[in-house]
Amino acid sequence: MNHVADRVSSEELPNFQQTPSDEAIMEGMLRVRFDYAQRQTKDYSHLFRQKSRLELIRLAFYQICVEFTYAAETALASPIILSNGLSHTFMTMIWAFSPTLGFVFAPMIATLSDQTRSRWGRRRPVLLALGTAVVCGLMIMPHGKTLGLWLGDEDVPVEQMSGFRWGILLTTVGLMLTDFDIETSSGIARTYFMDMCVLSDHAKVLSTAMIIGGIGGSGGYLLGAIDWQQTDLGSLMGSNEATVFAVVVLVMIIGLSLTLTSFREGMFEAEKARQLAIYSISPKVPVDVVKKNYGSVPVEMDDTVQEGEMTFANFFRNLRHMPRSLMILYLTQFLAQFGYLSYCMYFTDFVGSAVFGGDVAAPVGSPELALYEEGVRFGCWGMALFTISAALYSTVIGKLIKYFGGRTIFIGGLLINSVGMLAMALFTERWMVFVCCPGVGIAYATMYAVPFLAISQYHAKNSFAMKDGQYVESSQRRGFGADVSMLSSMLFLSQLIIALSIGSVIDAFESNSGARVEIFSTMMVGKVQ
DSSP: OHHHHHHHHHHHHHHHHTSOOHHHHHHHHHHHHHHHHHTSSSOOGGGGSOOOHHHHHHHTTHHHHHHHHHHHHHHHHHHHHHTTTOOHHHHHHHHTHHHHHHHHHHHHHHHHHHHOOBTTBSSHHHHHHHHHHHHHHHHHGGGHHHHHHHTTOOOOOGGGOOSOOHHHHHHHHHHHHHHHHHHHHHHHHHHHHHHTSOGGGHHHHHHHHHHHHHHHHHHHHHHHHSOGGGSHHHHHHSSHHHHHHHHHHHHHHHHHHHHHTTSOOOOOHHHHHHHHHHHTOOTTSOOHHHHHTTTOOOOOOOTTOOTTOOOHHHHHHHHHTOOHHHHHHHHHHHHHHHHHHHHHHHHHHHIIIIITOOOTTSOTTOHHHHHHHHHHHHHHHHHHHHHHHHHHHHTTHHHHHHHHOHHHHHHHHHHHHHHHHHHHHHOOOHHHHHHHHHHHHHHHHHHTTHHHHHHHHHHHHTEEEEETTEEEEOOSOOOHHHHHHHHHHHHHHHHHHHHHHHHHHHHHHTSHHHHHHHHHHHHHHHHHO
16 A cells, blocks of 8 residues: 555656746746856856846946936036026026937937847947946036136126126036936936846845945035035136036946946847746746746747837837826826926025025125025035935835835835925925935935836736736837836926926026925825825
């Protein structure tokens, strides 16, 4: 009897082993592809394995450049533009140029990246070009007024400036290059980060990018908080702005080089589709066909295969037929960016004028101008606190999402920021700067983690909707880079609307305090909805 039982057990055991778990299937497929990729002349096996924390830091190091640039731009660009004699209305119209270009062209650039078949990869050539343009913009923007004097502008006080000025044109060109290219490159960079990682590392690489980006942003704002004109370096460079932007250029070159040399791109669209097929395995998705082929999945790569290539025609077709889930995600991100950008574009100017009582148009050497400049530096300390809080919150947001869910964390983070900023608008006290800025950091970490993870999951499962608890497979051919870039383009759209409206409100109130109440109240209502 025991002999028969043993024989039955030994016969049944192989049948049981022939039906492995979904996790075993995924691990097995990745292992097969890893072994195959490792044997190639150009090893690309890193695409099929998890990365160490140090590898993720090097991969995402460009995010430090992004945040450093954001810090310098948001803290100092508005004072630079106003110093050329422009009103708030015209200043905000200048801010509208780059988001107009970005909203139209950033998704197209991302689609071009999806189609690129360079030996250097799909993302890195585009990222290099955009990074180079950012460096050019950073070098022009703080020196626009000086270059204008060389080209014939009159050297007169701000209140006497009138007519065409080369300084305004050059400063605008520098701002457009910096603002458009840094945000466009940020979307491309995030796509590159996730392209180089297996799905289980996506949340980790995005949180790593936020953490080190917070460090970079803090460094950028702290640079702006220092009075460099009292130092030898500041005297050599000529101004606080020129000194800060020179440091940002150096950081940009180093960070871009580290990221571009971190991992080789070696995956073509056909193989990408096969890899995503691995990740689409889920308890809610039938896997019978996959299990039948377990252990015999083909891994040969054909570089010439271009089936279902993501073309510009497909891109525009997808815009017209966007899944409802993506439409809601983009709308929510737009509202979040609308509130965040109102903070970035006007905060240091708000602190300098409304909190400290200074005046950017006051004569050089006057107490009013000194108060304004002191307020700008004080605002930089608050913005440094915002980036530090973003970095700290990024270390726990992944666990919070698992425990409370992405929707709860997303709405909660934005509401905290809304309440804090409304209080800042109503109570213009110095201590409120340090009370409210951490809430911005929480919102920033939230809106640059949850939506990107959602798109990653959509594409990994090739599903943008659910029916009866089951994922519905999408028949659309959507580019991952294009969808990520479209999410980033919500920043351009919100910046465009702010730029075309809020400056007029500030000039109408003859103070940006009224605009503060209006913009943050609107932001709060939008986020609650």
